Amino acid sequence: xxxxxxxxxxxHAFVEWAGFVDDVPMFATADGDLIRIxxxxxxxxxxxxxxxxxxxEDRRYLLTGGEDGKVCRVDAAGSSSVLAEQPGDWIDLIAAxxxxxxxxxxxxxxxxxxxxxxxxxxxxxxxxxxxxxxxxGLRLALARxxxxxxxxxxxxxxxxxxxxxxxxxxxxxSPDGKYVVSTMQENALHGWRLKDxxxxxxxxxxxxxxxxxxxxxxxxxxxxxxxxxxxxxFSGKDGPMGKAPKELGSMxxxxxxxxxxHPGVDVxxxxxxxxxxxxxxxxxxxxxxxxxxxxxxxTSMGWNKSGHLLAFGSEQGEGGIIDVS
Amino acid sequence: xxxxxxxxxxTVLTGYLGAGKTTLLNRILSEDHGKKYAVIVNEFGEIGIDxxxxxxxxxxxxxxxxxxxxxxxxxxxxRVVQKLMRRQxxxxxxIVETTxxxxxxxxxxxxxxxxxxxxxxxxxxxxxLVDAKHFLLSLGDSPxxxxxxxxxxxxxxxxxxxxxxxxxxxxxxTIRRINPRAELHHTNRSDxxxxxxxxxxxxxxxxxxxxxxxFLDHHDEAHDHDHDHDHDHHDHxxxxxxxxxxxxxxxxxxxxxxxDLDPKKxxxxxxxxxxxxxxxxxxxxxxxxxxxDPDRFVVQGIHMILEGDSQREWGEDEKRESRLxxxxxxxxxxxxxxxxxxxxx
Numbered sequence: 001x002x003x004x005x006x007x008x009x010x011x012h013a014f015v016e017w018a019g020f021v022d023d024v025p026m027f028a029t030a031d032g033d034l035i036r037i038x039x040x041x042x043x044x045x046x047x048x049x050x051x052x053x054x055x056x057e058d059r060r061y062l063l064t065g066g067e068d069g070k071v072c073r074v075d076a077a078g079s080s081s082v083l084a085e086q087p088g089d090w091i092d093l094i095a096a097x098x099x100x101x102x103x104x105x106x107x108x109x110x111x112x113x114x115x116x117x118x119x120x121x122x123x124x125x126x127x128x129x130x131x132x133x134x135x136x137g138l139r140l141a142l143a144r145x146x147x148x149x150x151x152x153x154x155x156x157x158x159x160x161x162x163x164x165x166x167x168x169x170x171x172x173x174s175p176d177g178k179y180v181v182s183t184m185q186e187n188a189l190h191g192w193r194l195k196d197x198x199x200x201x202x203x204x205x206x207x208x209x210x211x212x213x214x215x216x217x218x219x220x221x222x223x224x225x226x227x228x229x230x231x232x233x234f235s236g237k238d239g240p241m242g243k244a245p246k247e248l249g250s251m252x253x254x255x256x257x258x259x260x261x262h263p264g265v266d267v268x269x270x271x272x273x274x275x276x277x278x279x280x281x282x283x284x285x286x287x288x289x290x291x292x293x294x295x296x297x298x299t300s301m302g303w304n305k306s307g308h309l310l311a312f313g314s315e316q317g318e319g320g321i322i323d324v325s
Numbered sequence: 326x327x328x329x330x331x332x333x334x335x336t337v338l339t340g341y342l343g344a345g346k347t348t349l350l351n352r353i354l355s356e357d358h359g360k361k362y363a364v365i366v367n368e369f370g371e372i373g374i375d376x377x378x379x380x381x382x383x384x385x386x387x388x389x390x391x392x393x394x395x396x397x398x399x400x401x402x403x404r405v406v407q408k409l410m411r412r413q414x415x416x417x418x419x420i421v422e423t424t425x426x427x428x429x430x431x432x433x434x435x436x437x438x439x440x441x442x443x444x445x446x447x448x449x450x451x452x453x454l455v456d457a458k459h460f461l462l463s464l465g466d467s468p469x470x471x472x473x474x475x476x477x478x479x480x481x482x483x484x485x486x487x488x489x490x491x492x493x494x495x496x497x498x499t500i501r502r503i504n505p506r507a508e509l510h511h512t513n514r515s516d517x518x519x520x521x522x523x524x525x526x527x528x529x530x531x532x533x534x535x536x537x538x539x540f541l542d543h544h545d546e547a548h549d550h551d552h553d554h555d556h557d558h559h560d561h562x563x564x565x566x567x568x569x570x571x572x573x574x575x576x577x578x579x580x581x582x583x584x585d586l587d588p589k590k591x592x593x594x595x596x597x598x599x600x601x602x603x604x605x606x607x608x609x610x611x612x613x614x615x616x617x618d619p620d621r622f623v624v625q626g627i628h629m630i631l632e633g634d635s636q637r638e639w640g641e642d643e644k645r646e647s648r649l650x651x652x653x654x655x656x657x658x659x660x661x662x663x664x665x666x667x668x669x670x
Binding site for chain 2: 145
């Protein structure tokens with residue numbers, strides 16, 4: 001357990017995304033800088049203000065959206081190409097899908113890029129607040145006020161509406177595609193089992209849930225938003241219904257701000273509001289401290305392919321790589 | 326909470342289309358004050374604002390539960406403010422320009438009810454711009470115009486050069502009937518000293534009374550009004566000489582005064598009042614003298630949101646008394662006065 005690299009940033013730099021692009025450690029800041037570490041630190045500016053970032057499905061590219069209206073794709077060497085540009089708009093959301101598809105959203109409009117072309121434009125009645133591809137097929141989930149819309153990209157716009165009153169601020173699928181889960185303004189998650197649209201309410205959080213992560217086979221869903229990571233069991237056929245979640249890494253008053261499950265085993269990295277990072281086994285709650293504290297809350301974490309290295313970033317210009325092997 | 330000092334101040338500009346919001350905004354942005362602003366404009370906002378950091382947003386109301394007005398916030402502001410706050414150092418303050426028909430309550434409530442916004446930003450004041458020429462007409466058409474006046478901390482009665490003295494007096498009397506306690510300035514082309522509209526601390530308990538010293542000394546003309554109207558056609562007992570000219574208003578002000586209060590009676594009472602009458606209370610402010618407490622206790626509220634804290638010691642020359650003002654719709658003056666009096670120590 002040793003921190004093998006620290007990135008050197010201005011203390012106001014907000015790390016929006018930390019992880020590995022084709023196994024090269026990368027950090028993207030809200031200012032639009034991309035920090036790449038391979039031996040030494042290199043900084044590339046890709047946006048005038050970065051708003052969102054997502055790893056491509058094959059993990060070879062980082063997809064980004066910015067205040068400059070650009071949608072970019074960055075490779076492991078740090079070179080970026082502009083996939084789309086909407087001057088004057090903020091690209092609020094970005095999602096990566098199968099077959100290198102990319103979806104991005106601004107306000108009430110989402111666009112889908114397939115084979116380097118805009119293949120679909122989806123307009124909602126309310127602002128799009130969350131965007132995610134299903135694991136199979138070109139199907140997009142869009143979170144908005146009062147529910148989640150599921151749109152097929154290639155079949156003439158057929159849509160399924162999953163209704164649940166309230167503001168949905170994010171959305172994602174389970175790895176097997178059986179469940180859709182949204183994060184909500186009112187400190188809760190809401191889920192639907194897709195085969196019968198059965199509701200799943202996951203509530204009781206003291207704060208908003210901003211970070212979620214599935215364990216490798218989708219057995220567990222780890223979440224932030226409480227003074228511990230709340231981890232919901234999804235192994236049964238009814239998902240978490242009727243089962244109590246686990247509370248891992250409980251730290252008194254410290255809030256969990258970020259979670260990232262290990263790619264190989266049922267272990268979760270938990271980041272806290274004071275910059276601490278713990279490594280916790282989901283089965284028995286056994287904890288190992290990876291980082292004791294820092295200047296600001298942990299905002300993002302990501303694992304390399306083998307699961308030996310964890311990259312992390314904070315709100316206050318901190319970031320680094322931890323060797324857990 | 327020890328986050329007060331570092332929070333970014335937010336000024337909200339309300340007012341009908343054509344009232345002068347864009348002109349005022351440009352004045353704020355172009356004047357040589359050394360401050361940088363982030364401006365959040367609505368999607369239909371007029372163009373012609375010259376600033377580095379302008380964010381478009383569509384006014385999106387979140388109803389938190391039951392459709393209760395007290396629980397509504399602006400989802401777009403939550404998103405935009407959070408995104409803006411990730412890049413510190415780019416700006417010193419935020420200005421939110423609303424559409425002419427915007428309800429100011431959800432805008433203000435966002436800065437109290439959303440944990441993330443509240444941690445980073447602090448509502449400074451709500452400014453209402455009023456077009457002296459067209460105000461009385463717009464007041465007849467929509468409750469929003471009245472709400473914007475009632476809610477404001479500072480009112481700019483603009484375009485005064487377009488009306489004569491009699492009409493101006495009518496407009497001002499109508500505004501004062503709705504909101505007797507806001508600071509009011511007469512302007513042409515939104516030409517106001519910026520010190521009078523920025524950095525007011527109108528929602529800051531530390532300063533809540535400092536910015537409007539005469540806030541409770543106003544002799545309340547609304548006292549003898551019946552606040553139980555349900556409809557727009559009330560018969561009126563308005564100001565002498567202006568009858569038939571001053572528009573009917575559904576919003577009124579109730580000022581209460583008393584001596585030393587018992588905190589064990591007052592605190593549950595004010596909580597109950599805001600819980601039950603919250604939907605009808607637009608704003609409330611007060612300075613309370615608790616028996617045997619050397620400190621002034623200050624309260625302020627928006628609908629059901631209520632904040633109270635000890636502020637500072639009573640001065641030696643200061644008359645210790647409790648004063649409380651409600652601005653709202655259909656408030657029962659007699660009942661409030663009676664139950665307030667029952668809080669006496």
